[in-house]
Structure formats: C-alpha cells, structure tokens
Amino acid sequence: MHRFLAGCLAVSALVFAHSAHASECGYTSAGWNAPNGAVVFDRGEGPIRNVMDAIGEYRTHSMLSHGSIGAASHATMADPDQNSWPTVCGTPLNVNQLQNGYPGLEQVNQGGIYHYMYDPDGSGPEWTAWQLGDAMGAAQVADALWFNHPYVSDVSHVDSGQYIDRPLWNGARVPYSLFQYRDLQTVNQMPGSATNNGMVCSTFLAYAHNYAGRGLVSAYTYPHDRIANASNSLYTGVYNHCKASLGWFENAALTVICPVFWNVCGNAGNQVANCMAAGRCDTSSSSIWKGVRDNSSTTATSISPDRIGGWGVHPISSTLWASDYSHQLQWNSGGNVYGCWQ
Structure with missing residues (x-):
C-alpha cells in the first residue's frame, strides 16, 4: 500500500508503503515478467508492515503492470519532511506532506519502479510476486487506465529531465492518504x-477494477480488536524507527534541542497514528488515536493488498486477479531503461 508508511531524502526506513532505502532514479533491465494487467505484490519493511502484521495479513504493497516492457501504475508515499525547530518538538512531521502523501498515484517506467523497490546494491523487499487471473479482463483494466484515463505529467523531483504521469481523479491529483487504511469511503x-x-495502493486497484467495467471490489470490515492491535503496532513502529535515529530522525541530536519534557519520537508516533485512525495529521495528541483504539464500537473498512489478491480471509472471487496463484517476479528482458519514481 507503502511507501506508507512503505513505501519510499534518500528514502528512510520509515517508509509507509515500502522498502527502506530505495533510490529515486536509476537503470534496470528493460522489463519485468509481469504481463499487462497483472498485479505485482511485495512485502517490505516499514510502518505499513507493522499494520499488516497486526491484522494478520502479509502483503504490504500492490502495483498494476502495463506489460513486460511497460510502465507500472501505483499509489505510494515518500517520507514527509520533519518540521523545523521549534515546531519539530511538538509536531515532528510536515502536516501537509503527511496528510497529502507525495507522489501519490503515479505511472512510472521500469527503471523507476525497480528503484522504488530496490537499493543500488540489490537489497529490497523480502518477497515479491505477481498475479494475473483473468488475462483478458486484467489487460482491460491496465489498458483502460493507460489509454482512457485523464492524467497530467510533470518533472521528477530528483531529475528534471524525467517526466512522470499522474492520473487524475475527480479532476485533481490523487495523494497518498493514510486515512484510507481506516476508511476507504467510496473509492x-x-x-x-x-x-x-486520496488513495493507497490497494484502494487504487479497486478503483481501477471498477473504472474498467470489471465490477465493484467490495470492502472488508476489520473488527475492533484488529484495529486496536494495528493502532498500537503503528505507533510502536514509528516510535522505534525514530529512536533508532532512522528515517526522518537521522540526527539523534534532535532530542537534545527540544526541551526535556518533549518526547519527540512519541509525538511522531502519535501524529502518524492520528493521521491513519482519524485523518488528523496535524496533531500529536495521543488522545485521538487512543480514543479510536479504546472505543469497542470502532472498526475499519478498507481494501488491502491481500484482498486484491484473494488471500487469507479474502475470497478468490474478490477481484479478477484473485483466482491466480503467486508467480515469481523477475526483471529479465534485454536492454536497459532509466527512470525515476518521484
């Protein structure tokens, strides 16, 4: 779902939708072996993994393939900047960037998607795979998004010579929204x-499925005990990354410049947990996410990567991809291609 909170600065370990240290631009083989319309899944590090583990699911990110030498469409999020002093002490993370995750929904080439997933040394997610299922229907989804869907193009934040397409929804760009994990609303x-x-990686795929005329992907409601576990795990994951001086907090001296009564890492964990639990990305008050956690009537309704793939409690009838098994993902086409993911 990512870089969320994986996956994606060089990218830090506190990635929401993805791998911890991927570079933004680079070369790779000309293409992967995921056919047009296949969904590519992976399991990477980061706070989204904490959430998925807490609800008993495995996959942390999902992407739509536009063919073996084509692009990939996905929704992801790079790490927000930390605020400047003294704001950083009470509200550690840039509120706008946390609430409206960049790059959000995008289409990138093989060079871009490879370097989204992998470091220059080849390290990356612990597991990757693709599923196709209904090949004709899957191709219809990919082609509808590629040929018919409105989009804008702008330059990469990293390399001004590279352009990245950004599909539009309701006439506007689509940021990565952490609140989608709590409530996908009508995406x-x-x-x-x-x-x-906003969308996340898997709610985007549900949207694409319906946009192409392949039917509604129904949402799944997680019971209270699961979201309570997820809330605790998300807070702890962000807090631990911070304390280890990773990600946004590479400079451990940050805890020195703030008064002793400011728990900077705890505030970061609260801010992210608030953003996901209630859409309140502007505050580090723990009462917001704990209020959701401690109210036995609260649930979460969304669509996860596991549901897109028809795994675990999710039926193989959930999407046109879900009837397939997992195929190993490989980059094996001749030649090479350069690209950027943000």
Missing part, C-alpha cells in the same frame, strides 16, 4: 470520493 465505487481525494 471503490463510481464515480467515488474520499477525504483529500
């Missing part, structure tokens, strides 16, 4: 809407 419906006009 899976047509025309659909959501807070901040």
Whole structure:
C-alpha cells in the first residue's frame, strides 16, 4: 500500500508503503515478467508492515503492470519532511506532506519502479510476486487506465529531465492518504470520493477494477480488536524507527534541542497514528488515536493488498486477479531503461 508508511531524502526506513532505502532514479533491465494487467505484490519493511502484521495479513504493497516492457501504475508515499525547530518538538512531521502523501498515484517506467523497490546494491523487499487471473479482463483494466484515463505529467523531483504521469481523479491529483487504511469511503465505487481525494495502493486497484467495467471490489470490515492491535503496532513502529535515529530522525541530536519534557519520537508516533485512525495529521495528541483504539464500537473498512489478491480471509472471487496463484517476479528482458519514481 507503502511507501506508507512503505513505501519510499534518500528514502528512510520509515517508509509507509515500502522498502527502506530505495533510490529515486536509476537503470534496470528493460522489463519485468509481469504481463499487462497483472498485479505485482511485495512485502517490505516499514510502518505499513507493522499494520499488516497486526491484522494478520502479509502483503504490504500492490502495483498494476502495463506489460513486460511497460510502465507500472501505483499509489505510494515518500517520507514527509520533519518540521523545523521549534515546531519539530511538538509536531515532528510536515502536516501537509503527511496528510497529502507525495507522489501519490503515479505511472512510472521500469527503471523507476525497480528503484522504488530496490537499493543500488540489490537489497529490497523480502518477497515479491505477481498475479494475473483473468488475462483478458486484467489487460482491460491496465489498458483502460493507460489509454482512457485523464492524467497530467510533470518533472521528477530528483531529475528534471524525467517526466512522470499522474492520473487524475475527480479532476485533481490523487495523494497518498493514510486515512484510507481506516476508511476507504467510496473509492471503490463510481464515480467515488474520499477525504483529500486520496488513495493507497490497494484502494487504487479497486478503483481501477471498477473504472474498467470489471465490477465493484467490495470492502472488508476489520473488527475492533484488529484495529486496536494495528493502532498500537503503528505507533510502536514509528516510535522505534525514530529512536533508532532512522528515517526522518537521522540526527539523534534532535532530542537534545527540544526541551526535556518533549518526547519527540512519541509525538511522531502519535501524529502518524492520528493521521491513519482519524485523518488528523496535524496533531500529536495521543488522545485521538487512543480514543479510536479504546472505543469497542470502532472498526475499519478498507481494501488491502491481500484482498486484491484473494488471500487469507479474502475470497478468490474478490477481484479478477484473485483466482491466480503467486508467480515469481523477475526483471529479465534485454536492454536497459532509466527512470525515476518521484
């Protein structure tokens, strides 16, 4: 779902939707072996993995393949900047960047998607695979998004010579929105809407499935005990990354410049947990996410990568991809291609 909180600065270990240290631009073989319309899954490090583990699911990110030498469409999030002093002490993370994750929904080439997933040394997610299922229907999804969907193009933040396409929804760009993990709202419906006009990787695929005329992907409601576990795990994951001086907090002296009564890492964990639990990315008050956690009537309704793939409690009828098994992902086409993912 990522770089969220994986996956994606060089990218830090506190990636939301993805791998911890991927570079933004680079070369790779000309293409992967995922056919047009296949969904590519992986399991990477980061706070999203903490959330997925807490609800008993495995996959942390999902992407739509546009063919063996084509692009990939996905929604992801790079790490927000930390605020400057003294704001950083009470509200450690840039509020706008946390609430409206960049790059959000995008289409990148093989060089870009490879370097989203892997470091220059080849390290990356612990598991990758693709599923195709209904090959004709899957190709219809990919082609509808590629040929028919409105988009804008702008230059990479890293390399001004590279352009990245950004599909539009409701006439606007689509940021990565952590609140989608709590409530996808009507992203899976047509025309659909959501807070901040946002999506995450798997709710985007549900949208694409319906946009192409392949039917509604129904949401799944997680019971209270699961979201309580997820809330605790998300907070702890962010806190631990911070304390290890990774990610946004590479300079451990940060805890020195703030008064002793400021728990900077705890505030970062609260801010991210608030953002996911209640869409409140602007505060580090723990009462918001703990209020959701401690209210026995609260649930979460969303669509995860495991549901897109029909795994665990999710039926193989959930999507046109879900009837397939997992195929090993490889980059094995001749030649090479350069690209950027942000």
